[in-house]
Amino acid sequence: xxxxIHQAGKSAYVIIGPRGATNFxxxxxxxxxxxxxxxxxxxxxEVEEALRLTGCSxxxxxxxxxxxxxxxxxxxxxxxxxxxxxxxxxxxxxMRDEGGPDFVRMMKPVAELYDRxxxxxxxxxxxxxxxxxTVTLPGVTLYLEYRAENGHSxxxxxxxxxxxxxxxxxxxxxxxxxxxxxxxxxxxxxxxTALKPLVQNHYKxxxxxxxxxxxxxxxxxxxxxxxxxxxxxxxxxxxxxxSGRKSxxxxxxxxxxxxxxxxxxxxxxxxxxxxxxxxxxx
Ligand SMILES: [Zn+2]
Numbered sequence: 001x002x003x004x005i006h007q008a009g010k011s012a013y014v015i016i017g018p019r020g021a022t023n024f025x026x027x028x029x030x031x032x033x034x035x036x037x038x039x040x041x042x043x044x045x046e047v048e049e050a051l052r053l054t055g056c057s058x059x060x061x062x063x064x065x066x067x068x069x070x071x072x073x074x075x076x077x078x079x080x081x082x083x084x085x086x087x088x089x090x091x092x093x094x095m096r097d098e099g100g101p102d103f104v105r106m107m108k109p110v111a112e113l114y115d116r117x118x119x120x121x122x123x124x125x126x127x128x129x130x131x132x133x134t135v136t137l138p139g140v141t142l143y144l145e146y147r148a149e150n151g152h153s154x155x156x157x158x159x160x161x162x163x164x165x166x167x168x169x170x171x172x173x174x175x176x177x178x179x180x181x182x183x184x185x186x187x188x189x190x191x192x193t194a195l196k197p198l199v200q201n202h203y204k205x206x207x208x209x210x211x212x213x214x215x216x217x218x219x220x221x222x223x224x225x226x227x228x229x230x231x232x233x234x235x236x237x238x239x240x241x242x243s244g245r246k247s248x249x250x251x252x253x254x255x256x257x258x259x260x261x262x263x264x265x266x267x268x269x270x271x272x273x274x275x276x277x278x279x280x281x282x
Contacts, residue, residue, distance in 0.1 A: 103122040154186045
């Protein structure tokens, strides 16, 4: 597989998606049972291979950090095996109310998966919480916290996880490292507010939704700050397009140069701008 397995702790692994594709995390309890965090049906073989390579005997829970297809389309696969799927009420609500058309749209290029997984469809989480909850395995305590400021930040379901025993913080898509974020499902002002308390968080390893994991709190803080500054700058520029002071091309050029020149997933910039301006899908 193109992705790499990053060992974030003694019993924590992250499947780092290639070129900024989605990350999935595996937290392994004493005895080999595991909590899987996010799964994409298009990459289910990678997830299975990673579970095998990390010596996990079974998945006890699947957690969805938020509702987006690349984090939740694997739900169907695990529901078939009666594995509980944990997510925020916000995530479950967004999937119920808006997830159907998005699922169909995302499946179009990979329609062969309907043959491989008969009945494949949007599958909602079945264990939901509103503000916070705890998921445990022997030797593992995971604190889940709902972080979608005013109900809508990067998404409507944004949840972070903290693995207490190994001091690992999993930020979901509130944080992207080394790649341009996807903002077109989000509310940027709320996202900026949601990021503020995260800058103060404690951890030894930080896991973003996309991009490489980060070692240590100091480096982590600088990534949270970069994320915040990126979104603030981008939002200011979107407002300039709206008021006619800047063109879409000017803003795209700005977001692809200077401090942002090295970021991957550059195609997201144009999509983010287009969606903000037109409200339409690209
Ligand atoms: Zn997302």
